[in-house]
Each structure stands twice: as C-alpha cells, then as structure tokens.
Amino acid sequence: MTGLEIFSRFYDREAPLQIVDAGAHVGNSVASFLELFPRATVHAFEPAPANYQILASRFEGHPSVRVHQAALGAQKETVQLHLNNYDATHSVIPIAPDEIARWADAADIRSVGQVEVQQVALDGYLAEQNLSRLDILKLDIQGGELSALRGAAAALSAHRIDCVFSEVEFRAIYAGQPLAWDLHRFFASHAYEFVNFVCPKVTDAGLLSWADAVYVNRTLWSRLRAAHLAGKMRSPDQI
Secondary structure, eight states: OTTTTGGGGGGGGTTTOEEESOOTTTSSHHHHHHOOOOTEEEEEEEHHHHHHHHHHHHHOOTTTTEEOOOOOOSSEEEEEEEEEESSTTOSSSOHHHHHHHHHSSSSSSOOOEEEEEEOOHHHHHHHHTTTTOEEEEEETTTTHHHHHHHHTTTHHTTTOOEEEEEEEESSSTTTOOOOHHHHHHHHHHTTTTTEEEEEEEEESSEEEEEEEEEEEEEHHHHHHHEETTTEEOOGGOOO
16 A cells, blocks of 8 residues: 555545545556545546556546546646656656665666656646545655645645645655655645655665655644544544
8 A cells, every 4th residue: 555544544434535646657556545445536647658558548437537647747838757767767857877776776777768748737737627625635756746736835825635645755866856854844834734754765774765754734633633642542532
C-alpha cells in the first residue's frame, strides 16, 4: 500500500471520497485507493506516454477512475518531461547526475530523452470539474511537488483539500528541486498541519533520503487532535 493505508485512520471505508492521484504511474496507487475506499472517485494524472497507456488500459471503463495524460504544475502549459531509464523517475526536472547515484536505489539511473506533455493546474481542473473540494491529494511527481501545490494555492488557501500525501526529498535527486523543508514552509503558510512521515527511504549509510509526508487542513486536524490523548486513541464518547 506504500503508506496510503494511513488514510483508513481518517476516513470510513465506505466514504465517497474525491481523490487526486498525481504521478499515478501505472496505477498501483489508484488500485490501493480503491481497495481502501471502494466508493471513492480517483482522478489520476500521469504524463509519461508509456506509463499512461498502461494506466488507461488498466482502468478502462472503470466508473470511478478518471485518467488524464497530464502533469500537475503551477499553471496550464506545455512542458518538457525528462525521461529516464527507470520509468518511475520521469520528471519535469532533469536528474542531478552527481547526486542520483548517491541517494537512489540504483547507481545507473540516467536520462534517455525528453517529450512534450501537457501540464494543468489543480485549481483550474477543480473548477472545470465543478469539484468544490478534495478529500485527498496525492503527489508523487519526482521533484515537481511544490510547483503542483502552487497550482492548487486557491484550494489550499480555502482549506478545500483535506489531506495532502506528498513525496518529499531530503537530498537533491533532481536539479535544483525543492526539498522537504521548502514544502513544509509552503504548507505552514497555508495553515496545514504536519501529521507524519511514512515509508522513509534510508540509505545503507543511515541517511534519510526521501519519504512521503502527510499534511491536513485545520478541520481535519481538529478532529484528529480531539481523537487523541497522550498519543492514545480516544473513544467517540470521550470526545
């Protein structure tokens, strides 16, 4: 489940959630969301052509999955997607060749080309789809997370997104990419609360390289806070 099961602590299994999965790759995370929340609607974004074809084929005809061949970013435009030999590392930011071998799983990740793709801003997408709010925004877009958050600034400022599940890096893997503390400052500026890191990647030398970070808006934070006392779950009649 790669950490997504944390949301089963936040929401009932039968909740009809609205979820955006950016960087859906070939659909494993989409399948995980549907397993956790069978009544959810998942809006899946994947810009890489080969990955998208697998994703679209996998969920063809599924009534609760809407698949888009696009990246999420700060604004709607055409961008260059940098392709690497490992198809889960494609990014709108080129890899940092001097650093990738230091922190990634393999020492041979390399660039293999570029392709033009469409990029959309989440605020614009939500308006087009007449979605007033999102329950979960999942970002796994290889260094492009802060740009995507800027494209959702209106929804975040209004706290119309309950939760954000975002990959964050502590060491640069892509050239000039924002790191975990840059995203934390952005979330703090929009009054989102940090909940936890899940699935941290620690190198053999013991250095934290990346993780998925969970942030929530004030409304959900108040509910989560009320459900805990000294780190222990409280029963509903105690709240």
